[in-house]
C-alpha cells in the first residue's frame with residue numbers, strides 16, 4: 281500500500297447531526313447507514329466541503345479550511361449517488377481511466393466511444409466510479425455506490441472497489457443500506473440514530 285494520509289473529522293457538524301469526530305486510517309472503509317433523510321449525504325457533502333458546516337476535516341496534515349474547495353475535492357473525492365456528465369461521449373470524461381478498471385466492471389474499451397445519453401443508470405454509476413478513481417484521489421466518499429445495480433454486479437463492484445482501496449490506501453466513507461454489503465466491505469460501521477452516529481459492532485468491527 282502506498283504511503284497515504286488518514287482522514288480525520290474533528291467535530292464536523294451539519295444539519296441536525298451532532299458533531300462528528302472520527303479517524304480513518306489509509307485503506308480503511310467506514311460504512312455509514314441510516315434512514316432516508318437522516319443526513320448521510322449531507323455529511324459526505326460537508327466532508328467534501330460542498331456545504332457550509334462547522335468543525336474541521338483533515339487529510340493527513342492538511343486542514344480542509346486551509347485549501348480551496350476544488351483543491352480539497354481533488355484529494356477528498358465525492359462520488360455522489362447521481363453522477364454528472366457534461367460532454368457527449370464517455371471517453372471525454374474518462375481520458376485517464378485504466379482499461380483494467382473498465383474490464384473489471386464489465387465494459388470493453390469501446391465504451392469510451394459510447395454516447396453518454398445511451399448509458400443506463402447502472403452504467404452511469406459504474407463509469408462514475410471508474411472516473412473518480414482514475415483521478416488518483418487521496419480519499420473517497422462513496423454515496424450508495426451500488427444503488428442502481430443487480431446483485432451480481434453489486435458483488436463485482438464491491439470486490440473491485442475493495443481491492444483498489446486496499447491497493448491505493450484510500451480512507452473511505454461508504455454510505456450503504458444493505459447489512460450484507462456492510463458486513464462484506466466495512467472495517468467500521470456507524471449507524472445514524474436520531475442525531476448521532478452510533479458505533480455498530482459486528483463480526484467485521
Ligand SMILES: Nc1ncnc2c1ncn2[C@@H]1O[C@H](COP(=O)(O)OP(=O)(O)OP(=O)(O)O)[C@@H](O)[C@H]1O
Pocket residue numbers: 295314315316317318319320321322323
Ligand atoms: N441544503 C440543505 N439545507 C437544508 N436542509 C437540507 C439541505 N439538503 C438536504 N437537506 C435536508 O437534510 C436532511 C438530510 O438529507 P440527506 O440528503 O443527507 O439524507 P440521506 O440520509 O442521505 O437520505 P437518503 O437515504 O434518502 O439519500 C433531509 O431532511 C434533507 O431534506
